Amino acid sequence: MLRGMATVSFYADDLESAKDWYTEVLGIAPYYAVPGGYCEFRIGDYQHELGIINRTFAPAGAHNAPGGAILNWHVDDVRTTFDRLIALGAKEYEPITPRGDGDFITAAVVDPFGNVLGIMQNPHYLEILARA
Known part of the structure; x- marks a missing residue:
């Protein structure tokens, strides 16, 4: 679907x-x-x-405050990307957080315009990319 x-x-x-x-x-x-x-x-x-x-x-009815669903974009290095986004004026929304056994790492920021931007290191993404 x-x-x-x-x-x-x-x-x-x-x-x-x-x-x-x-x-x-x-x-x-x-x-x-x-x-x-x-x-x-x-x-x-x-x-x-x-x-x-x-x-x-x-x-109509859209909220101006950050929240709701988070779309995570795959990045090669969550820490480097997170630090760069903060340096460019974003604010922390979700700290860098290892998930499961640590293979998945997520974080999220609020951009200067009030939108949540999620980032993630995801081994499944890399596996799919390698098969493409």
Whole structure:
């Protein structure tokens, strides 16, 4: 039924600042943008989409506070990535946390725009990538 993540959407009151911040974090500019409304990055091994939307277009009832589901992006080094995100102005949401027998490590930050950005070292991700 669920075949893969198509787009994860984040909201920002200041779209241009969010676009600039994510350009710095990701090291790439968005590949698509609608001035004042939306920008989209393609990132990672499978070119998943990260969309940043002007908060005025958020669904009715959307919360401005961080929370809810956390989408974890695979990273090669949680500590290095976490430290870099904090240095760029993100705030800790979930500390670096070994899971299970320690093969899985997660952490999450709140970006400067109020969105939760999860990161994870995940051996299953690397196994799937090696088979692709």
